[in-house]
Amino acid sequence: MESKVAYDNDLNLKATELRLGLPGTDYSEEQALFSARNNKRPLPELNEKCGSKGSSDAPHAGNETAPPTKAQIVGWPPIRSYRKNNLQPKKTEPEAAGIYVKVSMDGAPYLRKIDLRIYKGYPELLQALENMFKFTIGEYSEREGYKGSEYVPTYEDKDGDWMLVGDVPWDMFMSSCKRLRIMKGSEARGLGCGI
Amino acid sequence: MDPERKKVVEHVAVSTFPDEVLERVLVQLKSHKDRSSVSLVCHSWYDAERFSRTHVFIANCYSVTPEIVSRRFPNIRSVSLKGKPRFSDFNLVPPNWGANIRSWLVMFAAKYPFLEELRLKRMTVTDESLEFLALSFPNFKALSLLSCDGFSTDGLAAIATHCKNLAELDIQENDLNDKSGSWLSCFPENFSSLEVLNFANLSNDVNFEALERLVSRCKSLKVLKVNRNITLEQLPRLLIRAPLLTELGTGSFLQEHPACQYSELENAFNKCMNLNTLSGLSEVTALSLPALYPACANLTFMNLSCAALQSGELAKLLVHCPCLRRLWVLDTVEDKGLEAVGSNCPLLEELRVFPTDPFDEDTFHGVTESGFIAVSYGCRRLSYVLYFCRQMTNAAVATIVQNCPDFTHFRLCIMNPWQPDYQTNEPMDEAFCAVVKSCTKLQRLAVSGLLTDLTFEYIGKYAKNLETLSVAFAGSSDWGMQCVLGGCPKLRKLEIRDCPFGNAALLSGLDKYESMRSLWMSDCKVTMNGCRVLAKEMPRLNVEVIKVDGSNESQADKVYVYRSVAGPRTDAPPFVLTL
Numbered sequence: 001m002e003s004k005v006a007y008d009n010d011l012n013l014k015a016t017e018l019r020l021g022l023p024g025t026d027y028s029e030e031q032a033l034f035s036a037r038n039n040k041r042p043l044p045e046l047n048e049k050c051g052s053k054g055s056s057d058a059p060h061a062g063n064e065t066a067p068p069t070k071a072q073i074v075g076w077p078p079i080r081s082y083r084k085n086n087l088q089p090k091k092t093e094p095e096a097a098g099i100y101v102k103v104s105m106d107g108a109p110y111l112r113k114i115d116l117r118i119y120k121g122y123p124e125l126l127q128a129l130e131n132m133f134k135f136t137i138g139e140y141s142e143r144e145g146y147k148g149s150e151y152v153p154t155y156e157d158k159d160g161d162w163m164l165v166g167d168v169p170w171d172m173f174m175s176s177c178k179r180l181r182i183m184k185g186s187e188a189r190g191l192g193c194g195i
Numbered sequence: 196m197d198p199e200r201k202k203v204v205e206h207v208a209v210s211t212f213p214d215e216v217l218e219r220v221l222v223q224l225k226s227h228k229d230r231s232s233v234s235l236v237c238h239s240w241y242d243a244e245r246f247s248r249t250h251v252f253i254a255n256c257y258s259v260t261p262e263i264v265s266r267r268f269p270n271i272r273s274v275s276l277k278g279k280p281r282f283s284d285f286n287l288v289p290p291n292w293g294a295n296i297r298s299w300l301v302m303f304a305a306k307y308p309f310l311e312e313l314r315l316k317r318m319t320v321t322d323e324s325l326e327f328l329a330l331s332f333p334n335f336k337a338l339s340l341l342s343c344d345g346f347s348t349d350g351l352a353a354i355a356t357h358c359k360n361l362a363e364l365d366i367q368e369n370d371l372n373d374k375s376g377s378w379l380s381c382f383p384e385n386f387s388s389l390e391v392l393n394f395a396n397l398s399n400d401v402n403f404e405a406l407e408r409l410v411s412r413c414k415s416l417k418v419l420k421v422n423r424n425i426t427l428e429q430l431p432r433l434l435i436r437a438p439l440l441t442e443l444g445t446g447s448f449l450q451e452h453p454a455c456q457y458s459e460l461e462n463a464f465n466k467c468m469n470l471n472t473l474s475g476l477s478e479v480t481a482l483s484l485p486a487l488y489p490a491c492a493n494l495t496f497m498n499l500s501c502a503a504l505q506s507g508e509l510a511k512l513l514v515h516c517p518c519l520r521r522l523w524v525l526d527t528v529e530d531k532g533l534e535a536v537g538s539n540c541p542l543l544e545e546l547r548v549f550p551t552d553p554f555d556e557d558t559f560h561g562v563t564e565s566g567f568i569a570v571s572y573g574c575r576r577l578s579y580v581l582y583f584c585r586q587m588t589n590a591a592v593a594t595i596v597q598n599c600p601d602f603t604h605f606r607l608c609i610m611n612p613w614q615p616d617y618q619t620n621e622p623m624d625e626a627f628c629a630v631v632k633s634c635t636k637l638q639r640l641a642v643s644g645l646l647t648d649l650t651f652e653y654i655g656k657y658a659k660n661l662e663t664l665s666v667a668f669a670g671s672s673d674w675g676m677q678c679v680l681g682g683c684p685k686l687r688k689l690e691i692r693d694c695p696f697g698n699a700a701l702l703s704g705l706d707k708y709e710s711m712r713s714l715w716m717s718d719c720k721v722t723m724n725g726c727r728v729l730a731k732e733m734p735r736l737n738v739e740v741i742k743v744d745g746s747n748e749s750q751a752d753k754v755y756v757y758r759s760v761a762g763p764r765t766d767a768p769p770f771v772l773t774l
Contacts, residue, residue: 075285075692076667077553077583077610080342082368082396083500084553 101177105133105151106184116177121170129153133182140166152183217243227252249273254712256294256318257737260761261302273312273337274303280715280755282690283317284342287717287753289741291768295319295345298766304331312337312363319343325350329357337363337391347372348399355381362415363391376401376424382409389413393420395444395475400424411436420444423477423501426451431463440467443490445475448502450483457486464490474498481508488515496521500549503527510535521545526561526583533566537573545579546570553583553610564591571598578636579604586617587644592626602634606641612668612693615645624649631657641665651675655682663688676700680707690715698725701754705729708736713757717741721751723774729756730774737763738774 098115112132119125126137138148145164146152153165157176165173165180221243224230227250234244250273253259264271278294280287296318303310310332320343328335335358340346348371354364355378379394379401389409394401403425410416416437425433425446434440450457460483467490479502491497494516499509500523509524509532519540524532526548536543552560564587571577577599587609596602607626615622623644631637631653638660642650646669654661655678662685670676676696679689680703689711697720708714708729723740730738741753763773 073612073693075282075287076612077550077608078285078667079550079553079583080284080368081286081370083549 099174099177101155101179103129103132103180103182105135105182108133114180116174122166122173126153126165129180129182135182142167150184153180154183155180214239214243218247221247222249225250246270250275250312253277255757255759256299257761257764258712258757258759261299263760265302265306269306271307272309273314274299274307274310275314275316276318277316278318278343280690280713281317281688282692282715282717287692289743289768289770290344291319292741292771293319293764293766293768295321295324295766297321297324300324300327300331308332309334311335312339314339314341315343316341317343319345320350321345322347322350322353326353326357329353332358334360336360336388337365339363339365339367340369341365341367342369344370348374348376348378348397352378352381355379356383359383359386360388361386362388364389365391365393366397367393368396371397373398375399379409380405384408387412387414390415391418392416393418393444395420395422397422398424403429407432407436415439418442418472420474421446423447423475427460427483431459434463434467438466439469441469442472443467443470443474444498445473446477448476448479448483450480457483460486461489464488468493470494472496472498474501476502479504479508481505484508484512487512491515493518495519498523500525500547503551504532505529506531506535510539513539516540517542519543521579523547523549525549525551527551528562530562530566530569533562534569537569537571540574542576543570543574544576546574546577547579547581548583549581550583550610561585564588567591568594571595575599576601578602581606581608583608583610585610586614587623587626588616588618589621589623589625589629590616590618592623593629596629596633600633601636602630603636604639605630605634605637606639606665607643608641609644612643613645614643622647622649624653628653628657631661635660637661639663642669643667644669647671648675648678651678655679658683660685662686664690666691666694668693670694670696673697673700673703677703680704687712689713691717691719693718695720697721698728701725702729702732705732708733708756709758711758713755715753715755716751717753719754721754722749723751724749726751726754726774735759739764739767740772740774742770742772 098117100113100115103112103114114128114132116125119128122140130137135151136149137151137153138146140146154162155165155173155177156179157163158178162181168176217240221230221233224233230244230248234241245267246269248268249270251264251268251271252275253264254277256276256278276296276299279292282288283292294317296315304327308331311334313328313335314337320340325346328338330353338354338358338361346369351364351366354361376397376399382389382405386409390413401422401424406421406425410419410433417439419433419437419440420442421433421444423446427446427448427450430445434443464486470490471493473487473490473494473496476499491512492515495518497516497519503525504512504527506528509528513519513535516539520542522536522540522543522545524536524547533548536546548562548566550561562582562584564584567580567582567584568591571594575598578601580602581604584607587607592607609623616626623642623646626644627640627642627646627650630640637658640654640658640661640663642665648671651670652675654664661683664679664683664686666689673696676691676694677700679686680700686707692715696716701716701721702725704714726738726740729736735758737757737759739755740751741755743752746752764771767773
């Protein structure tokens with residue numbers, strides 16, 4: 001087997017490398033170098049194309065050098081997309097898996113993740129968000145959005161548009177919400193704080 | 196007879212053989228390989244062949260132009276066309292790459308007005324094209340679209356509305372815009388010629404009453420594959436109206452109302468005497484499955500790849516399918532289910548095992564090497580396998596091919612890239628060595644797992660009948676690819692992704708590519724300069740590079756090389772560079 005090629009000009013990616021394959025194998029170095037060299041796949045493109053479960057399945061939260069999940073390799077394993085869409089193993093628990101969405105708040109240093117399925121409706125969701133980020137959301141009205149606070153809960157829907165939380169029926173919201181963002185300040189005002 | 200006289204008689208006999216008679220004989224020839232050989236004998240045989248040919252198969256739509264085809268073959272009634280490289284099925288080819296049927300249809304309308312059949316694979320077909328097709332060919336009988344894109348159900352509506360003699364409508368696995376199921380209702384009320392209807396992969400509801408009436412009046416219906424929206428309650432109503440069915444694809448097999456429905460279903464299946472192919476069965480449960488048993492006696496092909504069956508359920512079902520030759524399953528059946536396959540299917544020739552959770556590495560699901568071994572002990576006639584798994588050993592593969600040396604198609608997908616033999620931690624080289632050594636008839640091979648150049652040395656040395664090779668995340672250096680290119684005399688298609696093969700490897704195949712249909716290399720180490728050299732040395736090859744946004748200027752991200760008499764593409768999008 002060829003000895004490893006020197007990648008003098010590359011960054012020392014070994015320290016932060018993500019590797020596929022079993023840890024501690026003899027070939028790990030070669031694999032790592034190879035995957036580092038070819039590590040040029042932008043994530044958003046991949047998640048779309050793979051029809052995978054989205055960025056919520058990114059490497060584990062634990063900080064070991066977890067290998068990237070296969071969701072990060074375009075077109076692998078080689079399964080046609082119609083097959084992925086058709087698969088519905090009904091044999092597992094009747095309750096479907098949770099709907100996890102990321103929640104960001106303007107000004108907060110890191111994001112949170114919540115399971116929309118555990119809330120019965122908007123009031124519970126908003127209460128949970130208030131507790132999580134320690135702030136208050138104003139009062140919602142259809143005409144004027146959220147009044148009485150500089151924070152406004154918004155979400156990104158399936159079409160990529162940013163919508164005000166609360167406008168659509170809860171079930172529709174659950175199926176179309178991709179991520180949540182709690183907007184603050186002047187940006188928030190634009191979205192319907194009734195100026 | 197005097198030898199001199201015999202020679203003269205023979206010579207005269209061949210040269211005065213009337214062309215019309217020759218044509219009548221040649222019309223019987225169906226195989227395109229045979230026809231190709233015939234056309235090379237001499238000028239008059241070339242002419243006789245081209246006039247007598249009614250079907251043309253074009254394996255790469257860019258290898259030839261519509262004009263060249265129509266000039267050579269004036270009497271075509273049936274066309275099969277393939278477009279995009281196979282890796283486009285896995286999103287490796289950007290959208291709008293090409294392979295549009297339009298220019299072909301325009302030629303067909305002009306030169307083949309009596310066209311009857313069109314079978315397309317991986318082509319781009321728009322609704323306008325489908326409408327054009329529907330309106331241009333009064334004798335049109337059969338449309339088959341497999342893995343195509345660019346159209347919507349509006350196009351299907353045009354076909355249903357205008358093709359008065361349609362006998363076959365086969366819409367499989369396409370990336371279409373499924374707007375609504377109303378296309379089915381566009382078949383006129385007096386339309387009755389359908390023999391094949393496959394809309395299994397469409398997702399919108401069709402009008403069931405319209406479908407029922409359609410099935411009722413198409414007395415010759417032999418193939419019916421419905422989508423998953425057709426319920427188990429509705430199925431018997433279709434079955435009793437289609438007594439000649441040989442191929443059935445059911446919709447959902449979920450029983451909503453157990454008691455009353457079951458007897459109707461059982462009766463309907465009791466009457467399906469002629470079924471040889473069964474598919475669908477989505478949402479099937481242990482309760483509803485037994486209703487099928489009476490219809491399974493003559494089944495030769497069962498496609499359960501949409502049915503999440505457990506091992507016990509599969510085992511019980513297989514007892515009733517003694518004639519099975521082809522079986523597709525999901526890995527929910529696990530190794531135990533495959534043991535049942537080994538025990539119950541001695542005539543099995545083809546097995547495909549698909550993964551249920553291809554992206555879920557954590558929980559242990561699916562099949563292992565034991566299942567495959569079990570099948571190999573019970574099904575000695577196995578010649579085609581497609582097997583998705585998460586672990587494999589060299590020893591297992593060696594056992595498998597020892598039991599089944601007749602493999603013609605061996606496609607093993609160990610789903611974690613670069614995964615070694617999980618017991619010995621060695622590369623999987625010896626596994627594929629065993630495959631190519633034992634299976635002398637091997638035509639198609641897909642490799643996976645941790646592989647060094649040794650695998651490719653073995654392939655080059657032993658795989659003398661290999662025509663198609665698929666490689667991903669494998670090899671150590673250029674030498675690997677060089678071995679394959681230097682060693683496999685019958686190689687026609689080589690598709691490679693994410694391997695450390697560079698310019699030296701690419702250029703070692705200079706003399707080979709004209710005898711091959713195509714080469715695909717993506718995310719390897721080939722550079723633009725390497726491709727330019729290839730293009731310069733081999734003017735009769737089309738050397739195309741697909742550039743990906745944000746990649747290094749000198750890297751040739753995706754390379755597609757193919758022989759062509761059509762010259763460089765005139766319709767290439769901006770991201771396809773022809774060198």
